[in-house]
Amino acid sequence: MPVKTYKPYTPSRRQMTSADFSGLTTNRPERKLTKGLSKSGGRNNTGRIMVRHIGGGHKRKYRFIDFKRDKVGVPGIVKTIEYDPNRTARISLIFYKDGDKRYILHPVGLKVGDEVMAGPNAEPAVGNALPLSKIPEGTFIHNLELIPGKGGQLVRSAGGQAQLAGKDGDYCHVKLPSGEIRLLRSTCIATIGQVSNVENDSIVLGKAGANRHRGRRPTVRGTAMNAHDHPMGGGRGKSKGGNHPRSPWNQLAKGLKTRRKKKTWSWMIVADRRRSKSR
Numbered sequence: 001m002p003v004k005t006y007k008p009y010t011p012s013r014r015q016m017t018s019a020d021f022s023g024l025t026t027n028r029p030e031r032k033l034t035k036g037l038s039k040s041g042g043r044n045n046t047g048r049i050m051v052r053h054i055g056g057g058h059k060r061k062y063r064f065i066d067f068k069r070d071k072v073g074v075p076g077i078v079k080t081i082e083y084d085p086n087r088t089a090r091i092s093l094i095f096y097k098d099g100d101k102r103y104i105l106h107p108v109g110l111k112v113g114d115e116v117m118a119g120p121n122a123e124p125a126v127g128n129a130l131p132l133s134k135i136p137e138g139t140f141i142h143n144l145e146l147i148p149g150k151g152g153q154l155v156r157s158a159g160g161q162a163q164l165a166g167k168d169g170d171y172c173h174v175k176l177p178s179g180e181i182r183l184l185r186s187t188c189i190a191t192i193g194q195v196s197n198v199e200n201d202s203i204v205l206g207k208a209g210a211n212r213h214r215g216r217r218p219t220v221r222g223t224a225m226n227a228h229d230h231p232m233g234g235g236r237g238k239s240k241g242g243n244h245p246r247s248p249w250n251q252l253a254k255g256l257k258t259r260r261k262k263k264t265w266s267w268m269i270v271a272d273r274r275r276s277k278s279r
Helices: 011-015 198-202 208-213 273-278
Strands: 003-005 017-019 034-036 061-063 076-082 091-096 101-105 129-131 140-142 152-154 162-168 171-175 181-185 189-192 269-271
Touching: 017 198, 076 101, 152 189
Parallel strands: none
Antiparallel strands: 003 017, 034 061, 076 091, 091 101, 129 189, 140 162, 140 189, 162 171, 171 181, 181 269
16 A cells, blocks of 8 residues: 655655555445454553553444454455554455354455465465475465464564575474574464554654654653652753663663573574574
């Protein structure tokens, strides 16, 4: 979908861009596949803020997405391509031959009327979901499972695509968008193709209100706070404080490795994303 620009009749409009929704086929979601979302404002059951910068925003309905793709061997037809306010990717409504309806992440190149299918006997075509063992090497994939049967957890945002780099017995080498090469079990399910809405990263919000519509409240710099509010606060006038960048809870914000060295699945990371980017 192309990016829409505006005439600069206000200062905020000058840089603002937004998605052109011309590729969508409907603006009404399937009612049985939605539910209302309540807002927490980042607060827990006691009313204390647990996650900062959350609040406000437009009303949303949650769309139930089929990340598991467990309709094995049942062909389905793409009925609509829709907008989902809960994610950057577009979604597709699939009508299956047995009468079931489900939403899936919409991949690039899939059109209304196309047929999709999941299972080991499906063809490695765009929109089909197969075990990694049945996908040809070099294929671009998305919605990857980390644990067989749990449903897709990796590569689900707009424009995302991973690549099946190789196969080695019960495991497959997958290159993720970050550059990390990771081992995944060959029985894990993945969907063929690239996630839709590729131009999403080129959208410029243009004004603070656009962030507020998304439910994101303002973020204040630590150096702009008082000393009792933040480790980097205080000082006579503007001051860097002589302190390394830290979180409000005094955790070093840059360079500190927070991943546990003995994490269970660390051995499955073949190439770290930082090393692969430096090559």
